[in-house]
Amino acid sequence: MKSYETIVVGGGPAGMMAAITLGSKGVKTLILDENDELGGQLVKQTHKFFGDHAHYASVRGFEIAQKLQEKIFQDTNIEVETSATVIGIYPNKMVVYAKNGKEFKATYEKLLISTGAMEKQLPFINSDLPGVYGAGAVQTLMNEYGVMPGRRFLIIGSGNIGLILAYQLIQAGAEVRGIVEALGKIGGYAVHAKKIKRLGVPIFLKHTIVRAIGNESVLGAVIAKVDNNFNIIPGTEVEKVADTICVSVGLTPLSELAEQAGCKVEYIPQLGGYVPVRNERMQTSNPDVFIAGDLSSIEEATTAMIEGKIAALEMSRNFIKIAANKKNIENEINDEIKTLALFRSGPKSAKIRTGLEKFGINIKHVPKIESYGVQIGPTGKLRAIVDCTEEIPCNSCEAACSFGAIHIGENLNSTPVVDYDKCTGCATCVTACPGLAIHMLKEDLENSTALVGIPYELLPLPEKGQKMWALDEDGNYVCDSIVKRVVKYPNKTNIVYIEVPIEFSRKVLSVSFPKKESPFVCRCEEITLDKIERVVDSGITDFEELKRLTRVTMGPCGGKNCKLVVLGILSRKTGVPISKLSHGTSRPPVKPVEFSLFMKGSDPT
Amino acid sequence: MEGRIKAHPILEFRRGKRVKFYFEDREIEAYEGETVAAALQANGIRVLRYTPNTKRPAGLFCAIGKCSSCLMKIDGVPNVRSCMTKVREGMHVRRQNGRGDVL
Numbered sequence: 001m002k003s004y005e006t007i008v009v010g011g012g013p014a015g016m017m018a019a020i021t022l023g024s025k026g027v028k029t030l031i032l033d034e035n036d037e038l039g040g041q042l043v044k045q046t047h048k049f050f051g052d053h054a055h056y057a058s059v060r061g062f063e064i065a066q067k068l069q070e071k072i073f074q075d076t077n078i079e080v081e082t083s084a085t086v087i088g089i090y091p092n093k094m095v096v097y098a099k100n101g102k103e104f105k106a107t108y109e110k111l112l113i114s115t116g117a118m119e120k121q122l123p124f125i126n127s128d129l130p131g132v133y134g135a136g137a138v139q140t141l142m143n144e145y146g147v148m149p150g151r152r153f154l155i156i157g158s159g160n161i162g163l164i165l166a167y168q169l170i171q172a173g174a175e176v177r178g179i180v181e182a183l184g185k186i187g188g189y190a191v192h193a194k195k196i197k198r199l200g201v202p203i204f205l206k207h208t209i210v211r212a213i214g215n216e217s218v219l220g221a222v223i224a225k226v227d228n229n230f231n232i233i234p235g236t237e238v239e240k241v242a243d244t245i246c247v248s249v250g251l252t253p254l255s256e257l258a259e260q261a262g263c264k265v266e267y268i269p270q271l272g273g274y275v276p277v278r279n280e281r282m283q284t285s286n287p288d289v290f291i292a293g294d295l296s297s298i299e300e301a302t303t304a305m306i307e308g309k310i311a312a313l314e315m316s317r318n319f320i321k322i323a324a325n326k327k328n329i330e331n332e333i334n335d336e337i338k339t340l341a342l343f344r345s346g347p348k349s350a351k352i353r354t355g356l357e358k359f360g361i362n363i364k365h366v367p368k369i370e371s372y373g374v375q376i377g378p379t380g381k382l383r384a385i386v387d388c389t390e391e392i393p394c395n396s397c398e399a400a401c402s403f404g405a406i407h408i409g410e411n412l413n414s415t416p417v418v419d420y421d422k423c424t425g426c427a428t429c430v431t432a433c434p435g436l437a438i439h440m441l442k443e444d445l446e447n448s449t450a451l452v453g454i455p456y457e458l459l460p461l462p463e464k465g466q467k468m469w470a471l472d473e474d475g476n477y478v479c480d481s482i483v484k485r486v487v488k489y490p491n492k493t494n495i496v497y498i499e500v501p502i503e504f505s506r507k508v509l510s511v512s513f514p515k516k517e518s519p520f521v522c523r524c525e526e527i528t529l530d531k532i533e534r535v536v537d538s539g540i541t542d543f544e545e546l547k548r549l550t551r552v553t554m555g556p557c558g559g560k561n562c563k564l565v566v567l568g569i570l571s572r573k574t575g576v577p578i579s580k581l582s583h584g585t586s587r588p589p590v591k592p593v594e595f596s597l598f599m600k601g602s603d604p605t
Numbered sequence: 606m607e608g609r610i611k612a613h614p615i616l617e618f619r620r621g622k623r624v625k626f627y628f629e630d631r632e633i634e635a636y637e638g639e640t641v642a643a644a645l646q647a648n649g650i651r652v653l654r655y656t657p658n659t660k661r662p663a664g665l666f667c668a669i670g671k672c673s674s675c676l677m678k679i680d681g682v683p684n685v686r687s688c689m690t691k692v693r694e695g696m697h698v699r700r701q702n703g704r705g706d707v708l
Contacts, residue, residue, distance in 0.1 A: 034670055034689070041669075046615045060615065085670075085689075118671040128674075130651035130664025137668030137688075145643040146610045146618035149651075149665075172610050216662045217651045254671070459614045492615050 004030045004079070005319055006312075007095050007108040009086050009257060012040020013301040014293025014308035015114035016068040021312035023075035025329070027319050030106055031078060032097055034085045038072065039065030040116060041136065042301060044143040046171070047164055048434035048491070050189075050394035051302040051343070052412055057396040058432045058491070061301065062143070089113075089261040093288065110288050110315040113258045114308060117251035117272060117294035122156060125211035127247070131218030135165045135248030142172050150244030154221050155179045156209050160188035162248035166196045171458060177242050178202045180209055180223050182230050189348070190390040191435025198510035200475025209245070210237055218245055253295045262286040270355030272298035280337060280361050282311035290315055297352055302393070306340045341366050343393045346413030367410035372417050376506075382425030382442035382451070386416050387509075388435060400432035430455050431493040440495065443505055450505030451484060453497045461486060462496050462511070470500045471510035479504050481511065521569070522562040524555020532566060536573045543570060543582050553584065556592050608647040626696040633698075641687040641698055642668060642675050653677050653687060654701035677701050 006022050008015045011033030019031040037043065045061020056064045072078050084099045095106050119134040126132070133141075135155065141147040153169055155162045158181035166176045176196070184206050186193045193203065206226055213220040225236035252273035255265050263276040263284035276284045276291050283290055290311040293304035313333045320326050344352055345366040353363055369391050377383045386397065386406070395408040397416050405422035406429060408414050430438045430453060440453025452470070462468055462483045470481040481498035488494045500508050518530035527550050540546055543566070552566050553559030559566075563583065571578045610618065621637030628645060635644035642665045645653065652662040653675050666674035670689040679685040679698050683705020687698070 036691075062616075118669075119667060128656075128661060128663060130653070130662050133665060134667045134672070137665060140668040141643055141646055142610065143616060145639045145647070146613070146616070146620065147639075147643050147647040148608055148610050149646045171614050173612075217664075457614050459612050461614075 001094075001105040001107065002030070003107045004028055005108070006030075006110045006112065006315055007032065007106060008112045008114065009089075009095065010040065010114040010116055010293070010295075011035075011038035011080075011082070012114060012116050012293055012304065013042055013064070013068070014116075014295075014304035014311075015040070015112065016065075016072060017305040017308035018112050018114065018292055018312040018315075019078050020068065020071045020075065021309050022316055023072070023077040025313075025316040025320065026077060027316050029078050030081060030108075031072070032081045032084045032086055032095070034083070036083045037065075038069050038080065038082065041139075042068075044136070044139040045164075045301075046143055046168055048396075048432075048493070049301060050392060050396070050434050051300075052393075052395050053399045054339075055302045055305060057302075057394060058400065058434055060491075064301070086257060089257050091262065108288075110290065110318055111261060112290045112292060112308070112311055112315065113261060113263075113276075113295060114291065114293040114304075115254040115257055115295050117253050117298055119247065120250045120252050122209075122247050122249045124209050126214065126218075127212060129212045129214050129218055130216065131214065131243060132212055132245045132247065135161045135246045138244070138246050139165060139168060142168060148172055148174060150218075150242075151175060152177055152242045153244045153246060154209075154223075154240055154242035155246045155248060157181065157248040157250070158183075158186045158188060158193065158203055158205075159248060159250060160192055161251075162246070163188040163192035163196060165246055165248060166201050167192070167199075170196070170199055170201070173459075176201045177240055178204055180204050180207045182206065182208045182226055189392050189435065191388060191392070191437045194387070194473065195436050197474050198471065199512075200471070208232065212245055213239070218243055221245055251294060251298045253298065255295060258284065258289070258291060258295065261289045263289055263291070266358070268355045268358055270351045270358075271296070275355075277359060279359070280310075281314040281333065282307055283314060297355060299349075299352060303340060303343055306336055306343065310336045310340065342411060342413075345369065345411060346391045346393055348390075348392055369411050370409060370414040370417075372415050375418050375420075377418065377420040377423070377441075379443050380445060381420065381423075382440060383420055383423045384418060384425070384427065384429050384438050385441050386418055386429070386438050388415055388433070388437040391415060392435075394434065396432050396434055397429040397438060400428050402426075402428065427453060427487070427495055430495055431489045431491060433493075436493070439509065440497065441505060443502055445502070448502045449499050450502045450508075451497055451499055452481075452505065452508050453487075453495045454509070454511050456494050456496045456511070457492060461488070461494060462513070467514065468496075468498055468511050469514050470498060470504065470508040471512055472507050473509050475510060475512075478507050480514075481508070521565050522550075522552045522555065524557050524561070525551040527552045527562075529569070532569055533573070536570060541570065541574050541576075543567065543584055546570065547584065558586070558590060559584070608649055624692055624694045626692050626694065626698060628698045629700065630697075635692040637692070639692055640668075641677065641679065641690050641692055641696075643688075644692050645687070645698075652700065655703070657703040660702075676705070678705060 005028040008031040022029040042061045042065035051057040084097045086097045210222040225233045258276045265274045292307035292311045341363045391413040395412040398408040436455045442451040466483045481500045485497040518528040651664045666672045675687045677687040
């Protein structure tokens with residue numbers, strides 16, 4: 001049995017940051033994690049994180065995990081045990097874990113528990129059917145293993161996880177049929193919601209899932225409207241075709257090990273469920289045990305990291321003998337507490353604040369949050385348009401702009417203000433924004449066109465000169481556009497610049513490849529409606545000529561299937577009634593017969 | 606192999622070397638480093654076990670070792686979390702029927 005000054009259980013963002021902090025203070029630390037690499041749920045996050053520069057804003061989740069891992073492996077004070085499943089914590093300060101089929105024991109002086117959370121269950125008929133996954137499971141399969149578990153997805157719950165999942169699914173090439181949300185408003189960040197709406201994903205507010213359809217695997221779902229008490233309104237049920245259903249109705253802390261470690265827990269729904277009682281410094285009712293991250297309250301990875309740091313600093317005081325160093329740590333703790341308060345001061349953290357008040361933790365003395373609408377800026381100048389009007393804790397655009405053109409201010413929940421005298425049109429903010437909420441715009445009044453630069457994180461990347469569809473905020477077609485320029489960035493948020501008629505300059509927010517689907521008119525020769533229309537539009541209005549050019553009506557059926565449809569298209573395009581159009585000449589044989597029939601000659605009788 | 610993402614705008618998948626294992630005696634191709642559950646999903650196999658009482662099919666739910674929905678019989682051992690078990694060359698994986706035998 002090995003002894004450590006501190007043990008950290010759970011190597012997600014909170015646990016990793018705690019271990020790094022403890023190591024940096026010279027505290028001998030063991031970090032245990034069940035997975036074969038550290039990082040927790042960061043490893044499956046492909047989106048850039050919100051926040052500030054000091055806390056990895058604009059960095060993608062899996063890359064944050066890599067950065068933290070590097071720091072941990074560089075520090076000799078930290079011992080890492082992965083693939084180590086902690087199965088219990090015992091009163092004699094002992095952690096027991098299983099690894100490679102064997103049992104191990106380790107003791108601690110101070111313990112940090114950062115076991116995170118798991119997805120809440122939502123019981124509906126057939127919610128146990130294979131093909132109903134937790135949203136996080138699909139993220140794990142897609143982003144860790146490169147496995148796509150379905151084709152057409154329905155997501156239940158519009159919190160950040162549901163919204164992010166929808167975006168990630170589209171990035172990986174799947175189809176998202178919609179997001180179902182029981183509340184009257186979207187749960188997650190507006191910028192996450194706008195990202196997927198622009199891609200045409202519908203969000204069904206005030207709806208719930210009634211049942212999954214299928215016997216051994218999901219084939220679809222029944223959804224229905226709900227009233228204000230979340231009761232299903234009879235008669236509003238509709239079937240949705242989907243082969244995979246993802247449940248993302250929130251997370252709940254995993255408090256079992258904390259309870260075993262002697263921490264008192266309380267049920268606080270605003271924090272996610274049963275959470276250990278703790279003070280501002282993350283110390284639980286057992287003075288030797290600390291917590292951090294989703295175990296203390298369901299929040300973002302950023303706040304988890306700050307909590308991990310606060311807990312670790314407080315724990316490290318126990319091992320530091322020099323008074324001056326102790327005082328420095330005290331100052332560091334107070335600074336981190338202030339930063340955390342700032343992060344939690346916005347409207348999206350109201351629930352967390354209410355929950356924390358139950359522990360006597362109040363957020364006070366934070367700078368005021370300033371809010372501004374979307375600014376249009378001076379017409380004709382290439383400039384950034386920032387569509388970020390919801391107060392969320394993020395100032396990555398301000399940090400990205402090297403010209404000082406974007407101002408957020410002391411409280412990072414404030415919304416950005418652009419100084420268009422300073423904006424050079426460099427588009428660095430467009431590629432940095434985690435919410436993809438900034439685009440570029442330049443009107444050309446002489447030619448009545450506008451150049452719109454759209455952040456683009458999908459495959460394939462459009463190419464210069466390509467004809468694309470320009471779409472609005474709901475992913476609806478607005479107009480055709482031409483790609484003028486594609487700028488690739490190392491962070492993989494590329495920018496596609498398209499030219500649109502000037503009247504659509506404020507409407508266009510998204511771009512897609514033209515949808516090529518067109519029904520088959522002539523099934524023998526496989527000619528689509530689109531092809532026939534294009535030939536007619538090129539000036540061919542004679543039925544015989546149309547036949548020769550497209551082979552329409554010339555297959556084995558002799559035009560029995562499609563002749564009337566083709567004439568209908570011609571009539572609609574030319575304005576000439578079908579009765580006045582030539583409809584070709586019918587020749588034998590009218591049914592397919594063997595050639596040998598003619599070779600044998602006629603019946604002698 | 607079906608069910609695997611070939612191109613991704615953000616991620617590069619560095620897959621390990623190919624391994625073969627058996628699911629209900631059927632040969633399954635997988636990559637070293639991935640879990641049994643992930644490899645089965647990639648091959649379109651969703652039913653991982655049948656429940657003890659109502660004999661309903663059950664599949665993967667959380668994929669991170671919390672929910673115990675993906676318990677399978679792996680190399681003769683029942684109640685193994687297939688989402689936390691990495692594939693190994695030649696391993697035998699079976700759907701679990703009911704609770705699994707102790708002996």
